[in-house]
Amino acid sequence: MKAYKDLSKDELLKLKDELTQQYEDKKALGLRLNMARGKPAAAQLNLTMDMLDTVNSASDMLASDGTDSRNYGCLDGLPETKKLMADMMGTNPENVIVFGNASLTIMYDSVSRSYTHGVCGNTPWCKLDKVKWLCPVPGYDRHFAITEHFGIEMINIPMTQDGPDMDLVEKYVNNDESVKGIWCVPKYSNPQGVVYSDETVKRFANLKPAAKDFRIYWDNAYVIHHLYDDNQAELLDIVGECAKAGNPDMVYEFASTSKVSFPGSGIAAMATSAANIADVKKTMTIQTIGHDKINQLRHVRYFKDINGLKAKMKAHAEIMRPKFEATLKVLEDELSGLEVGTWVKPYGGYFISFDAMEGCAKRIVSLCKEAGLVMTGAGATFPYGRDPKDSNIRIAPSFPTPDEMEQAADLFALCVKLASVEKLLETK
């Protein structure tokens, strides 16, 4: 395959005609496809239906410590639920608070609490002139939406194959007191599938923040969400590493079972130091009478332990893997050698990240849409929805069927080609 950039103007014009014809043919099919949603397919949800039988009218509803899971009380989670979530995150139960149905809400509430009441006795952020936040890019749009909602100035940090550019992270965190946090998805990052290297984690743990209330928001969303039985990434335990480095209070870690059991009906947790837990609980005791303990019991009795969670994730992977592979095969077959985009094969998580030629992402997404394929909006993976290079596109292969996924990937590749040719013609 010849790279598009090496084609002459005439060759490009001819190619454009061919691609346009193919595109019009596709459009005529009236497809209705969606690669935007990072949500499990129905087949995955079916995997856990028997969890709904686990707690029933005949069940003993007492937790291991005698708590009646049906009544008020127990602010921070049943002991066995803390243990399960601790094992999931690779930390200790005493570092864990179990919350409600989503880690996103814990993150929002953590930013909100810092804004209204401050972190561990420091000035509430609403009283500060300026609060800044580091955002490894590309990243997760819902993270950026939270910091934007609170008027926090977001600073892009480029991702490398080992995690965020740590030179830049250190420069900002260690020197600028207004930098109060950083969004991280350290394992199978959203959208690139990057796993933070041991060195990256250790450099995080050894930050010397200018701000006493700087916190790493460590969203371990895909902690056990492997796609393969082998090639499973290992990530250092950030809570432990921070403690070792003399920075025990510097991190909030988050995880949930949203993509293990049921999105919206799972359980979510935070792991952090004793001092942070005490600080969080001061607000938590005002905000809630406690979370859904029956659902906590349901999860623990169904999964039993970390091995139960892992076994379920293996079943998820068997459904997810063919979709990822079908997508990657189409990208490989259709685009390799053309030099119109790059992508990385992920070993876990929910996404494939595609980097188009500069200035092409919006056009690609728009071409897809016109032909019946909904993609995540171009720019969504950047703060304020602004991708400076207009290049990154997030592909979510989980929700469609494998057949739909192949159709969708095919159409996507065609749109990439067409947009790239258009772009190259602009300067010929």
Added chain:
Amino acid sequence: MKAYKDLSKDELLKLKDELTQQYEDKKALGLRLNMARGKPAAAQLNLTMDMLDTVNSASDMLASDGTDSRNYGCLDGLPETKKLMADMMGTNPENVIVFGNASLTIMYDSVSRSYTHGVCGNTPWCKLDKVKWLCPVPGYDRHFAITEHFGIEMINIPMTQDGPDMDLVEKYVNNDESVKGIWCVPKYSNPQGVVYSDETVKRFANLKPAAKDFRIYWDNAYVIHHLYDDNQAELLDIVGECAKAGNPDMVYEFASTSKVSFPGSGIAAMATSAANIADVKKTMTIQTIGHDKINQLRHVRYFKDINGLKAKMKAHAEIMRPKFEATLKVLEDELSGLEVGTWVKPYGGYFISFDAMEGCAKRIVSLCKEAGLVMTGAGATFPYGRDPKDSNIRIAPSFPTPDEMEQAADLFALCVKLASVEKLLETK
């Protein structure tokens, strides 16, 4: 019975000796009783165990509009859940947002959102020098804890048998722009069991707030929580009344199934105007990916409709009523005529409110505690925990068994007598 205040010093001294002896005898029994907790008894929780079978591995998990209740999506609640909660509150589904497991959290989040982002475009409260709040007293300590947590200045408003003193409410709300809210438990109020009269509700709906962002926090916690089949209180629909009065945006109403199904595992909702719903959703869409829809489905399929809820509340009442009546009988038998306290027989809700002689509440609670009976702390029913008369005590008869309740009430009455005699002797 002769009123204690009419006894001579000698009579009081003799009485004190007798009561002290009785008290020491009680203390020697080593009782462990609790009338502090407004939580359902295990027998009540057993009433709803079969709800746990309603949604199981064989269930159709699609909601009425085709939403897969197991997956992401549906920010404001399944249509059938909105309908159920609307019927519970006596309003329309389009006025309802279904939230998570507790109305307290909705209230906290509403205050927090107003503090960080303002109400419908008005200045966020964190940017104001002063925010004030009206607190009908005695009231609910967890309400007061929320406003205290945000540094909001709380102003006591005396309760009457028809609800809060509306002259005072109107004076503050209609003239002071820094008054941004009022806590109300309009039906079977916590702790007095007062039901707001139609006139009170209409006067609320016709307030002319100085502040555009003033909101009534209408915590309809006991909306269907009657103790009797007859004598069921009716309350006007505040959302409708506010609309009629040209104040559609002035109220947030809250309710939950916490004391219908399971505390902590129920569903909670807010009812308000379209404009407020749009305003709330702006933040909600950042804060959550949606609440637990499987639990919503479980509730709707189990209760089916408002009649299902009402039938369940009848069964709850049959368990609660004997405890209330046992308590009231002891108070009547032991204290009537002594003029050492007043109380009102409630027809719903979870509490009996007792007003001791001025300056006696703390002493009574402390005497109870010493003899093994935990009561809600004296002062808890007032903002900042300060009862200016040191008089009000909240009695929660729901959790103990009827036998325990009778024992507890007996001990309580004895402590009331002893503390009253001590108080009268101070001035003889």
